Amino acid sequence: MIPAVEFQSVSRHFGATRAVDAVDLTIAEGAFFAMLGPSGSGKTTCLRLISGFEQPTSGTIRIFGADVSNTAPHLRHVNTVFQDYALFPHMTVRDNVAYGLMVKGMGRAQRYAKAEEMLALVHLDSYGNRKPAQLSGGQRQRVALARALVNEPRVLLLDEPLGALDLKLREAMQDELKSLQRRLGITFVFVTHDQSEALSMADSLAVFNDGRIAQIGTPAEIYAHPKTRFVADFVGSSNLLPPALTQSLGGPARWSSLRPEALHPSGTGPITGTVTALRYLGSGNRVTLTTQGQTIAALLPATDAPEIGSTLTLTFAPTALHVMDEA
Amino acid sequence: MRSDASFPLKAAAFAGLAFLHLPILLIFLYAFTTEDRSFAFPPPGLTLKWFAVAWNRPDIWPPLLLSLKVATLSTAMALILGTLVSAAMSRTRFFGRDQLSLLIILPLALPGVITGISLRSAFATLDIPYSTLTIILGHATFCIVIVYNNAVARFRRLSGGILEASADLGANSFQTFRHILLPNLASALLAGGMLAFALSFDEVIVTTFTAGQQATLPIWMLEELVRPRQRPVTNVVAMVVFLATFFPILAAYYLTRGGGETAGGGK
Numbered sequence: 001m002i003p004a005v006e007f008q009s010v011s012r013h014f015g016a017t018r019a020v021d022a023v024d025l026t027i028a029e030g031a032f033f034a035m036l037g038p039s040g041s042g043k044t045t046c047l048r049l050i051s052g053f054e055q056p057t058s059g060t061i062r063i064f065g066a067d068v069s070n071t072a073p074h075l076r077h078v079n080t081v082f083q084d085y086a087l088f089p090h091m092t093v094r095d096n097v098a099y100g101l102m103v104k105g106m107g108r109a110q111r112y113a114k115a116e117e118m119l120a121l122v123h124l125d126s127y128g129n130r131k132p133a134q135l136s137g138g139q140r141q142r143v144a145l146a147r148a149l150v151n152e153p154r155v156l157l158l159d160e161p162l163g164a165l166d167l168k169l170r171e172a173m174q175d176e177l178k179s180l181q182r183r184l185g186i187t188f189v190f191v192t193h194d195q196s197e198a199l200s201m202a203d204s205l206a207v208f209n210d211g212r213i214a215q216i217g218t219p220a221e222i223y224a225h226p227k228t229r230f231v232a233d234f235v236g237s238s239n240l241l242p243p244a245l246t247q248s249l250g251g252p253a254r255w256s257s258l259r260p261e262a263l264h265p266s267g268t269g270p271i272t273g274t275v276t277a278l279r280y281l282g283s284g285n286r287v288t289l290t291t292q293g294q295t296i297a298a299l300l301p302a303t304d305a306p307e308i309g310s311t312l313t314l315t316f317a318p319t320a321l322h323v324m325d326e327a
Numbered sequence: 328m329r330s331d332a333s334f335p336l337k338a339a340a341f342a343g344l345a346f347l348h349l350p351i352l353l354i355f356l357y358a359f360t361t362e363d364r365s366f367a368f369p370p371p372g373l374t375l376k377w378f379a380v381a382w383n384r385p386d387i388w389p390p391l392l393l394s395l396k397v398a399t400l401s402t403a404m405a406l407i408l409g410t411l412v413s414a415a416m417s418r419t420r421f422f423g424r425d426q427l428s429l430l431i432i433l434p435l436a437l438p439g440v441i442t443g444i445s446l447r448s449a450f451a452t453l454d455i456p457y458s459t460l461t462i463i464l465g466h467a468t469f470c471i472v473i474v475y476n477n478a479v480a481r482f483r484r485l486s487g488g489i490l491e492a493s494a495d496l497g498a499n500s501f502q503t504f505r506h507i508l509l510p511n512l513a514s515a516l517l518a519g520g521m522l523a524f525a526l527s528f529d530e531v532i533v534t535t536f537t538a539g540q541q542a543t544l545p546i547w548m549l550e551e552l553v554r555p556r557q558r559p560v561t562n563v564v565a566m567v568v569f570l571a572t573f574f575p576i577l578a579a580y581y582l583t584r585g586g587g588e589t590a591g592g593g594k
Contacts, residue, residue: 053491073494080495086488090510100496103506151496 002065004029004155004187005050010059012045019045021211022059027155027204029064032181032188034198037208038234043191046208047157050189051080064154079148083159085140087132093119093143094128100151118146121180138169145177149184158190162197174201195235199223207231227325232257239296246323248292255324260286262320263298265306269315271296275306287312351569358562377559384557387564390547397459397534397543398527401466402474405523406516408467409474416475417482428479435472442468443536450537457539465537466530470523477519478512485511518582521575528572544568 007025011018020042027033035043048054049061052073061069068076079100087096094115095102101111119125122142132140141161148156161177162170178201181188192198198205199219206216207230215227226232229240239258241249246256249270263271273291285300289312298314306312332340358377360370381387416428434442446465455461489511493503531545542550544564551561 051495053494073491074497074499078495080492082488082492082495084486084488086486086492088489088492088507099493099498099506103493103496103498103502147492147496 001029003027003062004031004064005189006060006062006065007046007049008060008062010046010049010056010061012042012049012054013057018211020049020056023211023213025206025213025216027187027189029187030185032178032201032203033190034202034205035189035191035208036193036195036198036205036235038193041208042211043193043206043208044159045211047080047159047189047191050155051078051157052076077151077153078155078157079151079153080157080159081141081144081148081161083161083163085132085144085164087140087143087147089132091131092128093124093130093132093135096132096143097128097147097150099147114150115146118150119143121149122146137164137166138173141165141173145180149186153186155187155189158188160191160193162192162194170197177201199235207235209234225322226257229255229257229324232322232324237297241294245292245294246321249321250318251321251323257322257324258296258316258320260297260299262316263296263300263314264316265300265304266313266315269313271314271316273312273314275308275310275312278305278308280305289314354562354565354569358559358566360559363558377557377563380557381560381563384560387547387560390542390544393459393462393541394528394544397462397466398524401463401470401527402520402524404463404467405470405474406520409471409519410478410512410516412471413475413478413482417479418487431475432472434468435476439530439532440536443533446533447536457537459541461537461539462534462541462543465533466527468533469530470527473523473526474516474519477515477522481512481515514582518579521579521582525572525575529568 003026005025005027007023009022009024010020011022012020023042023046025046035046037043045054049056050063052068052071052075056069059069060067063076063078088099091099094112097115097118098111101114106114116125116128119128122145124139124142124146127135127139127143132143135143141164145161158177162173165173174197177188190201199222202219204216204218205222207214207222209228209230215222215231217225222231223236226235226238232238232240237260239260241256241258243253243255247253249256271289271291273289273296275287275289276295277288279286279288280302281299282302284302285305287298287300287304287306289296289298296314300306356370359373359375361372361374362370412431416424416431443465446461446468450457450461489507490503493507494500498506529545530543531549534543534546538546545568548561548564548568551558551564
């Protein structure tokens with residue numbers, strides 16, 4: 001099968017800055033793909049390379065097999081939902097959505113009919129006559145979505161699509177985007193710095209660091225088997241154990257990661273330390289303890305609330321200690 | 328919220344307004360006086376005859392038409408060049424950009440005498456005869472700045488994303504310009520254009536240096552003051568000039584209200 005998007009050692013340098021550095025990437029057709037990373041890690045530049053607003057300094061970008069490395073944005077079958085939505089302020093919602101069809105020369109009646117169809121898809125049926133300024137943030141987001149989808153793109157790009165929404169709305173939109181993608185079968189590529197968003201929405205993701213992809217895989221793979229310290233630390237929360245500590249816990253002399261939820265109180269357990277902090281999270285307690293000069297966090301049931309200063313002994317299943325490739 | 332200014336502050340404000348606007352009211356008053364040699368106050372009587380006299384004086388029309396022509400053409404030139412410069416300046420970031428933007432605004436801040444004398448020597452060096460064209464070029468130097476200032480403020484407020492969004496949705500650059508950029512710039516350009524027109528219409532200093540034998544309306548008025556003949560006619564013309572420049576400025580103010588961007592109204 002031809003992949004929807006393919007990067008072959010793509011680089012984009014801005015002067016001396018290597019925003020994207022020799023990235024290889026394959027996104028399968030119909031995937032919900034996330035590009036995750038801190039700001040400045042190159043994920044947004046990668047998205048702009050796909051949409052055509054950036055040209056690679058070197059390397060090849062293919063969309064459904066066709067080399068588009070130097071193709072102008074308006075000639076790619078790719079549409080973007082922008083971070084600030086970028087709705088046209090002087091047009092009604094209907095004209096915004098119909099814009100892509102208008103510039104292709106479709107007649108007014110036909111394009112308005114299609115625009116209404118798209119507005120219905122995002123549950124904004126009766127909002128066609130409003131101006132963007134009269135909509136809430138969540139509604140603008142939906143208009144931006146409808147405006148991009150009306151062109152029937154083969155790949156839809158979303159730049160931090162939920163960043164500007166409040167928590168409740170964000171969770172609702174996550175479910176909605178997911179079901180929309182499943183129904184339409186279009187390849188979605190979205191950029192986010194929010195690891196929980198990436199884990200819950202994507203069926204495949206790439207973690208970016210310093211212009212390179214640190215790891216690529218399914219959310220479960222990346223969460224359970226982070227390849228580098230950076231990935232372990234950035235995706236979820238993790239205890240990063242230096243080689244000496246790993247060795248004392250029965251592992252090889254390499255860095256390892258231990259998820260806080262994998263730790264349980266026990267009488268014997270290999271980890272013994274002094275409790276230095278305790279945070280009540282509602283669903284449980286997050287306990288911090290110090291052992292061998294190292295701070296370790298553990299997620300305990302809400303009923304388990306050790307005193308600060310007391311000694312706590314913890315154990316874990318042998319498979320929970322994940323040894324990383326990095327020495 | 329109602330702000331309550333203290334009495335001295337209010338008095339000072341009124342005094343300032345009076346200082347600025349009473350002379351203009353005097354011009355209006357003397358347009359109706361019956362006495363045509365010296366400006367005696369109060370006027371011995373009021374009449375409308377100077378309007379008829381002004382209408383029938385053949386020497387008023389050529390300067391008026393020349394002023395309209397110069398203002399129209401220099402504004403048109405400024406609209407094109409000013410918009411292009413502002414588009415370039417707001418789209419890219421490069422070394423020395425701030426210094427360059429200062430250079431663009433400089434003609435407005437520069438005393439008219441300097442602009443005038445430098446243009447005059449430039450025209451002389453290039454062997455360009457002083458004509459309507461040289462007046463238009465002279466006025467365009469500051470008209471461009473006014474259009475630039477208005478357009479650049481609008482560009483700054485315009486989310487750069489909408490131009491990208493347009494391209495992303497399949498529009499070529501001309502379609503983006505026609506459907507997205509122009510509608511969003513229109514009111515700023517109209518405001519800038521009107522201000523530029525008004526400033527060009529009553530410009531004296533640069534015109535004096537760049538005009539040949541022709542006289543624009545303000546220059547004609549200056550000459551009239553030296554030759555005291557039918558003095559109130561000058562006042563009638565002054566009133567017309569005032570109204571012709573006041574309304575564009577007022578319209579420009581209302582068009583760009585809320586943006587705080589009616590920049591450069593003070594040549």
